[in-house]
Amino acid sequence: MIRKANLSDIDTILTVIADAKELFRKNNSLQWQDTDGYPHRRTVHADILKEWLYLNFRSNRLAGIITLAQEPDESYRVIHEGNWLNNRKYYTIHRLAVKKEFYRQGVAQELVDYAFEITRRSGVFDIRCDTAAENIAMNRLLEKCGFVRCGIIYLVRGSCLEPKRIAYHKSFDNKLIKSNNIKKMV
Ligand SMILES: CC(C)(COP(=O)(O)OP(=O)(O)OC[C@H]1O[C@@H](n2cnc3c(N)ncnc32)[C@H](O)[C@@H]1OP(=O)(O)O)[C@@H](O)C(=O)NCCC(=O)NCCS
Numbered sequence: 001m002i003r004k005a006n007l008s009d010i011d012t013i014l015t016v017i018a019d020a021k022e023l024f025r026k027n028n029s030l031q032w033q034d035t036d037g038y039p040h041r042r043t044v045h046a047d048i049l050k051e052w053l054y055l056n057f058r059s060n061r062l063a064g065i066i067t068l069a070q071e072p073d074e075s076y077r078v079i080h081e082g083n084w085l086n087n088r089k090y091y092t093i094h095r096l097a098v099k100k101e102f103y104r105q106g107v108a109q110e111l112v113d114y115a116f117e118i119t120r121r122s123g124v125f126d127i128r129c130d131t132a133a134e135n136i137a138m139n140r141l142l143e144k145c146g147f148v149r150c151g152i153i154y155l156v157r158g159s160c161l162e163p164k165r166i167a168y169h170k171s172f173d174n175k176l177i178k179s180n181n182i183k184k185m186v
Helices: 007-026 041-049 107-121 137-142 174-185
Strands: 002-004 053-058 060-069 091-097 127-131 148-154 164-171
Touching: 002 107, 007 053, 007 060, 007 091, 041 053, 053 107, 060 107, 091 107, 107 127, 107 137, 107 164, 127 137
Parallel strands: 091 127
Antiparallel strands: 002 053, 053 060, 060 091, 127 164, 148 164
């Protein structure tokens, strides 16, 4: 079951983020090892207030989180070694993470599919995302979900210790959706 997060979920959400930070540390990755503790309580709080954060539950336990940001991302203004697929309006997937006991059970894939559905229902047909080169799980997941590797971006977040990221873009054919699937989507 997937639903929007509310403020009373924050403590549980932070346990999912803690698992991700631990995984990155173990893998010697600097992702989410920011000097200010990003992603932290304030990040989650802001995502919830904007109604961008969604939770995936398995047997009533929080199994995964995703933020679907609905504003252009500063870090995506410049792309190196390639190009975005287009310059249309896009949403961005951020802060996707799964509780460690639920790894590899399709929790993230469900969240990404859900994000696709929300995006298209809003009349937006493009989603962007980024991840570190060493994050094999996330790179594979994005490719499996049909994202295209477009180039390199550098996160503008000042607290980030290693800002280089692989830039991904998934573009939907809006004409196809309008003609065939719109009744299903709305
Ligand atoms: C990346 C992450 C969200 C994947 O979550 P998950 O629920 O385990 O992923 P799913 O079970 O939905 O897997 C879907 C696909 O992703 C890929 N994948 C997931 N975990 C993988 C792993 N450990 N190694 C290789 N591929 C992996 C596979 O292609 C998988 O499909 P398959 O199982 O049919 O092979 C999870 O590993 C996680 O929380 N990592 C820490 C946080 C993180 O990296 N967030 C992204 C920051 S940019």
